[in-house]
Amino acid sequence: MKTTKGKVISNKCIKGKYYHLVIKCSPLAEEIKEGQILHIRCGSNEDPFLRRPFSVYRFHKENGEIEVVYIVKGKGTEIMTGFKSGDEIDLLGPTGNGYSLNESAKGIIIIGRGVGIASVISLAEKARKKYIKVIAVLSGKTKESILGEEFLNSIGCTVYSIQDEDGTSSMDNLKNILDKHINTDNINQMFTCGSNRVGKLLRDISLRYKIESYISLEEKMACGIGVCLACVCKTKDGYKTVCNHGPVFSTEEVSFDE
Ligand SMILES: Cc1cc2nc3c(=O)[nH]c(=O)nc-3n(C[C@H](O)[C@H](O)[C@H](O)COP(=O)(O)OP(=O)(O)OC[C@H]3O[C@@H](n4cnc5c(N)ncnc54)[C@H](O)[C@@H]3O)c2cc1C
Ligand code: FES
Structure with missing residues (x-):
C-alpha cells in the first residue's frame, strides 16, 4: 500500500448520480484484490484535503486498469465528476483486507x-x-x-x-x-x-x-491507514479500524447495534 499516481482513462455518468471511473495504474492493478479500498484525492489542490475511500469495482491486471463506480454525495465526489481522460490523479492504496473466497466453494x-x-x-x-x-x-x-x-x-x-x-x-x-x-x-x-x-x-x-x-x-474515514481511529467499529474483540483491519469482517465478529 502506498501513494501513487493514476491516469484517468474515462469518467462517465452511467445513470442518475452514478459515475463510472476508469483509471490506469499498473502497479496498483497488480496488487489490488477483491473488496479492497482505494483512496482518491478529489481536488488538484488540497481542498478537500482528505482523500475519499472507494471500493474497487473491477480491475484488470492485463492492462493495468481499475474501475470505480461512485455516487455523487458531497464536495469530493462532485469534484470527481470533472475528472477527464488524461488527467493524473493521486491515489492511496490498496488498503484493507478484502474478501477471502474459498476457492473450493461450490x-x-x-x-x-x-x-x-x-x-x-x-x-x-x-x-x-x-x-x-x-x-x-x-x-x-x-x-x-x-x-x-x-x-x-x-x-x-x-x-x-x-x-x-x-x-x-x-x-x-x-x-x-x-x-x-x-x-x-x-x-x-x-x-x-x-x-x-x-x-x-x-x-x-x-x-x-x-x-x-x-x-x-462502511465508516467515515480520514487517514485511511489505521492511524487516526476515525473509522473504528465495535467487534467481539474490541474496537477495530475499518480501513486497516477491515473493511471485511466475519458477521459473527461484528457487534451490530441490536
Ligand atoms: C470502505 C468504503 C468503501 C466505499 N466504497 C464506495 C464506492 O465504491 N462508491 C461510492 O460511491 N462510495 C463509496 N464509499 C463512500 C464514499 O467514500 C463517500 O460517498 C465519499 O467519501 C463522500 O465524499 P464527498 O466529499 O462527496 O462527501 P462529503 O459528505 O462531503 O464527505 C465528507 C467526509 O466524509 C467522508 N464520508 C462521507 N460519506 C462517507 C461514507 N459513506 N463512507 C465513508 N466516508 C464518508 C468523506 O471521506 C469525507 O472525509 C465507500 C466508503 C467506504 C468507507
Ligand atoms: S481512517 Fe484513520 S484509522 Fe481508519
Missing part, C-alpha cells in the same frame, strides 16, 4: 445494497472464473439505484434485483431467497456490503446453517 451468495453493490462485483467475477455458482442479490431504494445487473447476468450469476419501492427488498423476502438457495445450491460462503441489517440477517442465517458470512463495513 456456491456463494453475494448481497449488495445501493452503492455497496460496487464492492462485491469483482468477487462475483473471481468466483465465476473458478466456476463457482454465484447467487447475486442486488438491493436498492429504486430500480434506478441498482448497479451491475447486466454484468452479473453476462458472467452467469443468478441475479435478483430487489427494491424498496415495490417492497421486494423486505428482510422477509430476502430471507426467503436466501433460504431457498441455501437449501438447494450447496452454498459455502455469503458476502454483503451496504447494509448492517443485511449483515445481521446473514449472521443469524450463518449460525443456523453453519455457513461462513462476511460483511464489508
Whole structure:
C-alpha cells in the first residue's frame, strides 16, 4: 500500500448520480484484490484535503486498469465528476483486507445494497472464473439505484434485483431467497456490503446453517491507514479500524447495534 499516481482513462455518468471511473495504474492493478479500498484525492489542490475511500469495482491486471463506480454525495465526489481522460490523479492504496473466497466453494451468495453493490462485483467475477455458482442479490431504494445487473447476468450469476419501492427488498423476502438457495445450491460462503441489517440477517442465517458470512463495513474515514481511529467499529474483540483491519469482517465478529 502506498501513494501513487493514476491516469484517468474515462469518467462517465452511467445513470442518475452514478459515475463510472476508469483509471490506469499498473502497479496498483497488480496488487489490488477483491473488496479492497482505494483512496482518491478529489481536488488538484488540497481542498478537500482528505482523500475519499472507494471500493474497487473491477480491475484488470492485463492492462493495468481499475474501475470505480461512485455516487455523487458531497464536495469530493462532485469534484470527481470533472475528472477527464488524461488527467493524473493521486491515489492511496490498496488498503484493507478484502474478501477471502474459498476457492473450493461450490456456491456463494453475494448481497449488495445501493452503492455497496460496487464492492462485491469483482468477487462475483473471481468466483465465476473458478466456476463457482454465484447467487447475486442486488438491493436498492429504486430500480434506478441498482448497479451491475447486466454484468452479473453476462458472467452467469443468478441475479435478483430487489427494491424498496415495490417492497421486494423486505428482510422477509430476502430471507426467503436466501433460504431457498441455501437449501438447494450447496452454498459455502455469503458476502454483503451496504447494509448492517443485511449483515445481521446473514449472521443469524450463518449460525443456523453453519455457513461462513462476511460483511464489508462502511465508516467515515480520514487517514485511511489505521492511524487516526476515525473509522473504528465495535467487534467481539474490541474496537477495530475499518480501513486497516477491515473493511471485511466475519458477521459473527461484528457487534451490530441490536
Ligand atoms: C470502505 C468504503 C468503501 C466505499 N466504497 C464506495 C464506492 O465504491 N462508491 C461510492 O460511491 N462510495 C463509496 N464509499 C463512500 C464514499 O467514500 C463517500 O460517498 C465519499 O467519501 C463522500 O465524499 P464527498 O466529499 O462527496 O462527501 P462529503 O459528505 O462531503 O464527505 C465528507 C467526509 O466524509 C467522508 N464520508 C462521507 N460519506 C462517507 C461514507 N459513506 N463512507 C465513508 N466516508 C464518508 C468523506 O471521506 C469525507 O472525509 C465507500 C466508503 C467506504 C468507507
Ligand atoms: S481512517 Fe484513520 S484509522 Fe481508519
